[in-house]
Amino acid sequence: MKIAIIGAGIVGCAMAHALLDEGHEVLILDREGPAFGPSRGNAGWMAHTDILPIASPKILRQVPKFLLDPLGPLSIRPSYFVKLLPWLARFVLAARPQAYERSILGIAALQQLALPAWLARAEALGLAGHIHRKGGLYAFTDQAALAEAGEIARRQAEFDITVNMLRPEELRQLEPALKDKFVGATFHPDTAHISDPLALTLALFEAALMRGATFEKAEITNISTGERPALIGRDGFQRVVDRAVVAAGAWSKPLAAALGDRVPLDTERGYNVSFPGVTGLTWRPIGFEGHGFVVTPLESGLRIGGAVEFGGLDAAPNHARTKTLYDKATGFVDGLPAFETGTLWMGFRPSLPDSLPVIGQASRSPSVLYAFGHGHYGMTQSTATAGLVADLIAGREPAIDLAPFSPRRF
């Protein structure tokens, strides 16, 4: 079959390989080129042991405190508040205890596929060197939060996820550059981090071209329904294919709407500063619990980033937020380079209110499939999602129940 993938982010590039495996003719489309969305600059943590949705009874209690700090870990731009209301309403519904539990089951099922899918793909393509398996850490400055993490670890154990509780001295043995400010940590020995998000996405993209996929630069503005969908772009661009996959990240919403699916997709904007060439300071991703940022030792250099800002897809970045993250990091990590020597970046996480992506067939056209909305975990979940979409296209029973990911779940 001739299959077009809209979007050459990490999800679209992973998708290309899953479809090439099945012998399909693959056309990748992107309005800019490979890795122009968050797949370019994310934190690079293969965080498949995270199974909790963001919408939770606990976060509803914390939100008012977060919102009082305009540069805090979570913020809503005042000009965007009204636009965000439908998403927020869904977020509140998703935070109800029963909905929260349902989301955990969906996230855990997808996350359990994530690392094996990545290792197999990387091995098959000769890209195994991009994946570093040194585990990941969450460091705690607050005793109550650490105690709560112990509870969560017991929850994770139900899904065969290993989480080790570390004392402060054990944390500093693993990461000597950390200051003596932590009451403890959780160590996730099975998580991994990657060489660099841009490098890995480009490597997947180039490997797909080597395997016979083709690429065209085009912005798709509409998709026709029918047995063979037509992808319509600007300046008369049109391609008719047997199947199409929408993997346009945070920009997927209008394409889904054209196919009858009103999906509450929005973006959680995230920020970071990277220090090219700075290596050997820390050894694995470290999240600073309650502070909303992560430090990752990428091969390309040290990256410090995180935060969630709701402000839509058009507003300019506010790098005062990045500076705030960096300033916090200097309180936790010794030897950081000066902020001014770093490279600043902002990216658009494609986020659904229940922290689950949309994977499934379009309502008005079973020939069009969705693979978007992976929020904080798109790099982690990309190859697993690709396999599930390939199952759907082949008419096979997918490896996990896809009901929690349905575009019609809202």
Ligand SMILES: Cc1cc2nc3c(=O)[nH]c(=O)nc-3n(C[C@H](O)[C@H](O)[C@H](O)COP(=O)(O)OP(=O)(O)OC[C@H]3O[C@@H](n4cnc5c(N)ncnc54)[C@H](O)[C@@H]3O)c2cc1C
């Ligand atoms: C600060 C930050 C840190 C993160 N850290 C991590 C992490 O550590 N681990 C992790 O797993 N995830 C992380 N993420 C999330 C992850 O980066 C995203 O979930 C993931 O990159 C989404 O990939 P994607 O392929 O779906 O979308 P994108 O990367 O957005 O790719 C979509 C592509 O579609 C193209 N496109 C859009 N609209 C159209 C159109 N109409 N026609 C043609 N092309 C179009 C765009 O140009 C883009 O190239 C982080 C995100 C941020 C912002």
